[in-house]
Structure formats: structure tokens, C-alpha cells
Amino acid sequence: MGDLTRPRMLHAVFLRSPYPHALVRGVDASRATAMSGVHAVLTGADLPADFPAQPLNHLFHGQRETPYYALARDRVRYVGEPVAIVVADSPYVAEDAREEIEVDWDPLPAVASAEVALEDGASRLYDDWPDNVAATFEADMGDVDTALAEADVVVSARFDLQRLFACPLEGRGVLAEWDLFRDELTLWTSSQIPHIARDFLSWVLGLPEPRIRVIVPRVGGAFGSKFHFYPEEVAVPLASRATGRPVRWLEDRAESFLATVHAREQIIEATMAARSDGTVTAVSGEILGDMGAALHTVSYGPVWLTSVMLTNVYAIPNARVRTRAVVTNKTPLGSYRGWGQPQANFVVERLIDQVARRLDADPTEIRRRNLIPPDRFPYKGLHHVFDNGEYEACLDRGLELADYTGWRERQHRFRADGRLVGVGLSFYVENTALGPSRLLNAGGVLSGGYDIGHVRMETNGEVTVFTGLCEMGQGFTNGLAQLAADELGVDLAQVTVVTGDTQTCPMTGYGTGASRSAAVGGAAVMKAAGTVRRKVLEIASHMLEAAAGDLEINAGVISIAGSPDRYVTMADVGRAAYLRPADLPDGMDPGLEAIEVFDPPQMAWPYGINVAVVEVDRETGEVTFLDYVYVHDTGTQLNPLIVEGQIHGGIAQGIGMALYEELSYDEDAQPRVGTFLDYLLPTALEIPRPRVDHLVTPSPIIPGGMKGVGEAGAIGSPAAVTAAIEDALRPFGATITRLPVTPQAILELIASAERTGTSTLVPQAAR
């Protein structure tokens, strides 16, 4: 976004609330507006009385409304909430002017955590609510109470999973150009959802969709945080309209810690029941999702997904989940790679490890006993139906590659030498290829799950692919190009993929996320490429006077099988189709393009295992990776290099969650993190090089057999790393239920165990 400029462009910055909760009695921008170089200052008072609140794309049953606007109107509910936009000749002047704005704040008591928000008499964020609960969700399977009563082993824990966020390398940014003469808006935005954005902009601004064009340039990372429709995406167009000039806002790093949606924060009290032979009979969980100040674009979707994934890969017959999405005076919670699945995985995998410890059994054997066997698929869990899986084969291959038995043997010797080495596992299954439109709509999603692929062969035989999905550093455009090239029989270099422009690219039902670009986007492109291929063959068969069935295509040349000297090229076919329609078969229309839709009949469920081996420095608590192994099955792999890159990146973020990252707030709901001094984003030097292997069981329902892989690495990694540390600290009987695991926390665990003979990590009193 920083590279995009428009003629006469102005620069915007936002004044954001320094209070976690306050009434806005008035905003005096007169001194700011009077400054040289300042073109406008807009506040909530400039919005018409009936200006719509920011729309959501997920509406779950019973969820309450948490209206928030492009600019705060009379109340702010988190530090960082946008209150005014300042438009000036340069960002420097805009920031100078921002300092001159006076706001009459009336601070209100703030709630800094979900637990405080639920206390009797807690300050309420929304006056017309009886409490601070935005939504509740329940799911049941079987009879948990009987299973608990009859169990031989019951383990319980409270898990405190921290607040963090996607922290992409490129922050957000919006460039709006509102053409007042034609009343048309062009919006460039660093986003994963241009079509949803256009839809929402139309609703909020009252401008018909055909007069809005949303363009997403190459995005420098997103990981879900840009699968949201933000207030800035409305405020900047309003500023453009007010000034009659293009206006650009670039989110700076310090701002991003407050202004981009946060993720992951949940408290989960969970229980698992098992028989003495290791069979898990029940799992139950009470989940508190800390949603921040409002339900944002995807509502409490990630917390919902945590809830329904609480059986993970195991055939647990009885399950119960009770979930509450709670509002607090912090930045709204949103999407981040994994979308609630890392949390569910963490809970289940850690409880399984506890069951194993109680039964004095090997954690791999307890898992093996409970994995859903191949003949039980399609398998229905708490909500979803899992398609297929060879879980045990994956487990075996993972343990083999990791040399699990070797590490257990070596661990004895290490312990005798006083070295703390641990091995931790996590097995995951995840939701990808979102998804059948009927299921999405039934589940409260306001968009479908289909994708549309548009393939066009040009006059010279080259190919253009149009997709509504966005390139954000995941490289999926390569995959789409491969699919089109394969299907059409042309070289990869002949294919161009166009993305992210609502004017030229077809609608994507959902957007770029939920591990669906290769599977759903790819299937749609394959379909369209197939239609074009059929027409190419029809034209070629006419030109060669041969049956279409006798033709083959290689490297852009269509020839008669067995007679390679009788051929036409793609360019010949293209010319005929566009320039010399007289050469076409009778009755055939000119043109060589197709638009096809793919709506997946089901979602796809890849799975895999993480094995982490760590050493803990007994004196400093520092953790070093000795090995990291990852074996998974994600169906057909379009591009193994890209798949591996996705895995590595997901693991890096999982390690960030396990050991480093936290957006902590004090008890007054003031953020403690403002820069990378405090937000510990792991560098390449902290991340081990994972050893990755793949099994390939093609998806039975996605053409091409692809499942999704974008989020996979992030889902099981926090649990595996934590398990490895806990295993390393086994001599101290440590139980780790709070992330991130810091060196200080590790030393405290050890010290505590040495003092008392047991050891449990207790949540800090002040977070």
C-alpha cells in the first residue's frame, strides 16, 4: 500500500482513544483544522444520525449487537478506537494537527478481562444488556455425566491462552478515491475480502455496488487479520468525499498493536474422562472467549470453532461444551490462522497427555487407542463431519521420522546427566476448503462458500485466469496457474493470474482464508479451464478435420495422437476464435473464455502430527529446539514448495504462541505492549528448521484432490511445544496450562517443585 499513490493524494492519520472506556462529550478540532496543510478533520459528529454501524459477516443465533462505527460517536470502548481522521498534505503535518485536537473525555470504569467482565456489578459495555455476555453456545454429544461418573480416570485443567495477533509484516492501509463528479468510489485496501468489503461499503455509504471498485494490491501478509472490514475502510472514503481528493492512510506499527484485530484469548476449563485401558470416554469444556469491545466481522466464530472441535481426532463418544463470548474493554478479537482450532487442539492434546501420565502410559499409545479409525469415516463430531483420514498411518510415520523411541532412550541418559530434554506431540485435524454454501448460510454466515473461476485464452493462445481470491504472500496464484496450465496443456509461463479487483475479478463466495484458495478456488479454475479446453479441441478438430477425441495437447500444440506433423497451435486456435470466426465450426460463437462455479459439497479435513524435541536450560529456563518433525496429509499437493513454506510459517507462529507473543493489558485495560520491544515476535533465529513429510490421500470431494494447508502448521504446534517442555520438566512434575511459556515461568515451576515436591503453573494475579 505504501507504494500506491494517486494524483493530488492527501494523507490521513487517526486520532485514537487513549481510554479503554469513556464517553465522548465533544471533539474540538478547530485548532487542527486551522493549521496550514490540513484539509479536513472528521469525527463521529460528522456522521449522519442514521449512519449504519459496521456490518458483520457472521451472525450466530442469539448474538447481541455491539454497534461500532467508522468513527466513534459518543462512546469509546477500547484503547485505540478511532475517534477522528485528520487529512493533510503529508503524514507529518497530519500528526502535528492531530496533537491539536481536544477531546472532552468522560472516563468510565473499564473491564480488563473476561472474568472481571462477568463479575456481579461489573461495568457494562453496552447499557441495554443485562451483563457483558455477547453470545452463548452449547453443544452436546452422548452423556457426559454418566461417562464422568463411570470413568477410571478424570483429569481437569484450566487453560489460560493469551491474547496475541497476526502481526503481518505489512500493516493495513487504505487509499480511497471518491470521484465526486461520477459519484464513484475506488478503494485500494490491504485486505483478504475485497468483495465483502464492496458489499459492506455499499451498505454503509449508501453507494450502489456497481459504483464501488475495491482493489487489493499484493498484500504483505495477513493471516486472517485482514479478513475483516475495518472502520478505517469507511472513514478514509468519507475523508476523500469531504476533501474531493484521493486520501491514503497507512497503519504504522505502533498503531497496529491497537487497531488490528487481536486473537486467541480464551479461558477454558476442561475435563477428560478415560477408562483404565486408556480409552477416552468423554471431554467437556467451559469456554470463555474474550472478544474485546465488540463483535467484529466474523463475530465469535473462532471461539465457536474451538467449541465444536473439542474432540479433535479422537472417537470420543461423549462431549459437552458450554461457551460464552464476553465483551471487555480491549481491541476486538478476530481471525488468525487456525481460527480457534489451535486452542481446541491445545486443550485436547494436553488433557490426553495428562491421561497418559495418570495411567503411566506412553502418550503415543493413548493417542493411538483413541484415533478415529479409517472405517468410521465419514465421522461426525460435535458439529462437523470429517471426510476421511488415515490417522494411525500418519502417527506411525511421524514417530518414525522423529525417531521417537530413540529420543525416549536418549532421554534416560540425558536425565541421568542432569539435562532436561523433552519430547512433545500433538495430533491435529483441521477444517479447510470452506465450504458448502448451504452449510455456511445455515450457520449464520452471510456469504456463500463457493468460488468462481474465470479462464480466458487470448488471441495469441496465452491464458489469463481471473479469481476473486487475493495474493497475500501465500503463493496460491502459482497453484492456480499450474492448474490452468495443466488442464489446458500450455506452459506455466503462458498463464497470468489476475487477482483482487472487484471490477475485473469474479466474486469469491467467502474470501481468501479458511484454507480454501487452492481447494475451492483451484477447483473453480480447473472447471473453467476444462470448459475452455473443450472448445479449443472442438476448434482444433474442425481445423485438423479430426475427431476431438483423437487429439492431444502438449506445450500449447494440439496434434493428432500418433501423427505429430498434423497440428495447430494455441495461437492458431486463438486467432480463429477472436479474429477469424469464419474458420470456426458452423454455429460456434467466437471467443474462448469460461466462467465456472465450484461450491464444495463438503469441507475437507487434512490432519497431521507435530513432534517437538526441546532442551530446557535448568539454570535460565531458556528453551532450545533439538528437532521438530511434522508429518501430514493434506491431499493432493499442487506445489510442494509452497506447501512446505506454509507449514514452516504456521509452525513459526505456533512457536510464537507457545513461547513468546502476548498482548497483555493491565488491570485498567491499558495495553502494555506498544512496540516490538514488548511484543516478542520470533525471528528466524528462534525457529528450528522443521523436517516435514507428507502422506497423500486425495480429497474425495474436491476436484484435483486438494485439501487446504494454509493454517495447518499453526494448529498443533503450540500444544506440541508445550508438551515437550512439560516432558522435559517431568522430574519436577510440572503442568503447564498457561501461554506463553517464558523462561521465568519455567524457573518458577522448577523452584516451586523443589520447594513443595509438586509443581503447577499458577496464572499470574495481575495480567
Next chain:
Amino acid sequence: MKPAPFAYCDPTTVDEAVAVLADAGDEAKLLAGGQSLMPLLNLRIVRPSVLVDLNRIEQLSEIDAREIGGIRIGATVRQRTLELDATMRERLPLLVEAVRLVAHVPIRTRGTVGGSVAHADPAAEIPAVTLVLGATMHVVGPTGPRMIPATEFYLGPFTTGVDPSDLLVAVEFPPQPPGAGWAFLEIARLHGAFALVGVAALIHAGADGTLEDARLALCGVGGTPVEIEGLDELVRGQRPSASLIEQVARRVRETIEPFTDTQAGAGYRREVAGVLTARALHLAALRAGLEVAA
């Protein structure tokens, strides 16, 4: 974020720079590598009315390594230049080892030795080394040049003996006796992040393998780098051993008064300071050619 408005000047001599400072007083900020200053400017935490760029003053970027009589390092010598310099590695290996731990290579290509010393971040490595090596800071002010020994230089967090109208022009390290053992170790949450605790250790041994003295300074455990006093009495005449090292580590833990911040608690810093002290002394002893008895 963008800085608040400021005037900029780039003098070519020390005298010019001092003249500007005399005028502007504490409204001026000096720009050397900018690796600490730029974020402070951009976040508008500091708002100088004039920025004095020192990078065109050639004499500040020179290293004067004399045959006899120590090494004088100009204030704007880049950290990266220092760590790659063969003479530095040979004659001031403790300093080089510490500099290698400052942030990351790209930052060290701009960051300066003098800047780190004058900025005096409590977590910074180089100030701790100046204490252990007995450095002297050369400062020039409106009344002319003066010298401040490292032991009197650091007054508080980000506060030194350099007044607003002064310019640090060089850091001078005295000649080091041969056969020293040295080590710099630190703990940070991420590679290149600010140290939670760092330890600079220097020991000298006699020909008979017994210790003559030990010097230790720590960063990250107080408002300034902390030199541990009185180690000479503890170690003189003794052979290095695990128990002697543990005594020193205990002295360190008992002496320092570390703080708690968002990164780590005081208790953790204290504990780890002792651990790093032991490891640094062990390594220093090995480098001095000594054996460490169990």
C-alpha cells in the same frame, strides 16, 4: 509515526557542533547512528528543536590504536566496523564479544560505539564493558575538552556526565595486561533483543596459575551498568574452582538490585545474573589458559 518538526544541521567539525549545542542547550539532540534516536523521534517521545548530525565530522569516526598506550575509539565509529577490525579483536576481545551481541548486523552497520555509551540504556552491553576495562570518556563542551572515567560516567537510566551542551568525542581504553581471560554473556528473550541481563567478566592470573584480580560489570540489573566491587579480595591468590566461582556468583546476586518490567521480574534477573556470572567466569578462566577445578 512521524517526528515532530525539527531543524537539522550537519557540522563538519567538533567546534561547530559544540557551538550549535551552546546555542540550543537541551533543545538539541545529537544524531550518530540513529538506532536509538530515530524510534524516539518517530514516536515523538523526544522532540528536539534541532537535530545535530555528527556523521560528517571525520575525526569522530577514527580508531586510534597506538602501539603503546591503549586504544582511542571515535564516538561515531560504527559497531560493525569495530567488530570486524582485526586489531580490536586482538586487543579488545571483550569489547568485540559484547558488540557482537548488540541487536543485529544491519543495526550495527549504523549504530555507533559512542552513541551506545552516551545513550546509556541500562540494558546496553557496551557501557558495562567500559566499566570493566576502565575506559575514559573524552567529552568536549563550551569550556573545552575534559575526561570522565567510566566509573563516574553513568549517573542513571539514559543519564550520563555528558551535559546538553557537551559532545562525547571518543572512548579510550587503557592498555590491557597480556594473558587476561574475558567473556561477555547475556540473556535476551529473542536473538538481538535487549538483554535481560548481561555480564562482562575480566580476570588476570599470575604465572603460577592463581588469580590476581577479577572484574565484573552487569547490564540490565539497575539504572546504570553495575560494577561489582571487592572481587579482588575474594579471588586473589586462589586457583579458579567451581566453588570460588559460585562465591562470586553469590556476591553478585547479593549485590545487585534489579528491577521488574514487562520482560522479566527482579527475581529472575537476580537468579540469572548469578548463573551468567558463573558461566562467564568459567569461560574467562579457560581463555586465560587456566583450569577450573570441580
